[in-house]
Amino acid sequence: MLRPITPADTDVLVELTDETGFFKPMEVETLREVLDDYHAVNHIHNHRGFAWEEGGKVLGYVYYAPAAMTDRTWYLYWIAVSKDTQGQGLGGRLLEFVEQDIRDQGGRLLLIETSSTPHYEPTRRFYLKYGYTLAANIPDYYADGDGLVVFSKRVGRMVVV
Numbered sequence: 001m002l003r004p005i006t007p008a009d010t011d012v013l014v015e016l017t018d019e020t021g022f023f024k025p026m027e028v029e030t031l032r033e034v035l036d037d038y039h040a041v042n043h044i045h046n047h048r049g050f051a052w053e054e055g056g057k058v059l060g061y062v063y064y065a066p067a068a069m070t071d072r073t074w075y076l077y078w079i080a081v082s083k084d085t086q087g088q089g090l091g092g093r094l095l096e097f098v099e100q101d102i103r104d105q106g107g108r109l110l111l112i113e114t115s116s117t118p119h120y121e122p123t124r125r126f127y128l129k130y131g132y133t134l135a136a137n138i139p140d141y142y143a144d145g146d147g148l149v150v151f152s153k154r155v156g157r158m159v160v161v
Ligand SMILES: CC(C)(COP(=O)(O)OP(=O)(O)OC[C@H]1O[C@@H](n2cnc3c(N)ncnc32)[C@H](O)[C@@H]1OP(=O)(O)O)[C@@H](O)C(=O)NCCC(=O)NCCS
Pocket: 020, 022, 079, 080, 081, 082, 085, 086, 087, 088, 089, 090, 091, 092, 093, 113, 114, 115, 122, 123, 125, 126, 127, 129
């Protein structure tokens, strides 16, 4: 069952994210701040957070928001599936939900940032598998040898004036 996240989920989401083994401690702490800010104020600015729960256990989540100063571009800031559930299609279902939700709100373009390191190769394959295009690559962005990779997908109709 997909449902909006609540403040009571924060510890679970932080733990799930940490346990994937993909994120640096600093990034995991940032997630906690992002979730706190979301519940305090950012939900008013149409930030969106949803968790997939089965049998009372959260197995994955997404967090996304409109990009400021753009015409209906959105960012998927966080997506993670619990370590034991990965590779069974849940990430794809979460992505499809996000795309439909953004589309329903008139959104146009969805961007996702990730790392260029070999560690994130499965993550990059995941975005390519679900129809995302490699839109940008900035070497050494996060750190020397750790570049920024941006994936994009059109979720809304293109209107050329
Ligand atoms: C990336 C992630 C959200 C994908 O969710 P998922 O449920 O594992 O993905 P799905 O089962 O829907 O899709 C599987 C595809 O994703 C890729 N993939 C990425 N990570 C994978 C993993 N751990 N296990 C299996 N496949 C994985 C593969 O390309 C696979 O397709 P293939 O088997 O045909 O090659 C999830 O693996 C995850 O949480 N990873 C760690 C955190 C992370 O990288 N988050 C994104 C940060 S930008």
